[in-house]
Amino acid sequence: MADMSAAPTGRLNQGAARLLSGMLEARTGQTLSEGRAWRMETALRPVLRDHGLADIDALAARLLRKSDADLEKAVIDALLNNESSFFRDLQIFDMLSRQILPHIHYERQDRTLRIWSAGCSTGQEAYSIAIQLRNDWARWNGWRIEILATDVSSAAIERARAGAFSQMDVQRGLAIGDLIKWFEPHGDDWRASPELRRMIDFRQDNLFDPAAPSGEYDLLLCRNVLLYFTPERRQVVLGLLARHSHARSVLLLGAGETVIGQGDDFIAHPEFRGGYARQAPLPAHAVGRVRRVG
Structure with a gap:
């Protein structure tokens, strides 16, 4: 042997x-x-x-x-690289808490919040967002909140759906107050509370043959995912994200990722530094004028 x-x-x-x-x-x-x-x-x-x-x-x-x-x-x-941690890149979550989520709350008159965490790995990002919303529940109580979290790895999705994390996992980015408030001892691990787990729909899905996302999302996170793709495939993924966003949606990528040179679906967000907004299509008369000049 x-x-x-x-x-x-x-x-x-x-x-x-x-x-x-x-x-x-x-x-x-x-x-x-x-x-x-x-x-x-x-x-x-x-x-x-x-x-x-x-x-x-x-x-x-x-x-x-x-x-x-x-x-x-x-x-x-x-x-597959399933590296993840709670509240990864803390400045992003600070911007979410202080600027982006309050902005969406103001804009959405129908009291519906839709979030998509694409390439969610073992779920820490989605759980971090759920914790932020629960900690600000006075603002969001009565809203219909949908959090979709997808990943191509079936093993990662199984772990995310179970919501059980090791002591080392919870020590990476999770504040002790949030650990005590939103997690329960589960053998040698910590398990996300039923309230958190009910907020998130974890699904295995492939960004190049997607089945899970439907409609438009107010907040899209595709962080530290594009860097594993060729430039051509990045454009495909950005096109998919654009199709599931609307004019006021916010897209967040990883710190080392950008939409520059990756097609025309997104531009730098005018209000949120490091965020991206869907590029508005040119009016028909403008498109014709560009073609004549070319």
């Missing part, structure tokens, strides 16, 4: 690596950067162990030899 406890060799077969990274891109649209590719062997070690495979060459050979949906799913989930 192969020794599955051995350390990664660092001599990753390039053919096997191309097969697995190609499978990841075909299923999720994500490309493996050089920094992630060299960690492939480490990321896949649990998969190798669980399926009794000696190394990544053996894994690639099995995938080539026969169709195995469970094995493919395990590989994809292992290769």
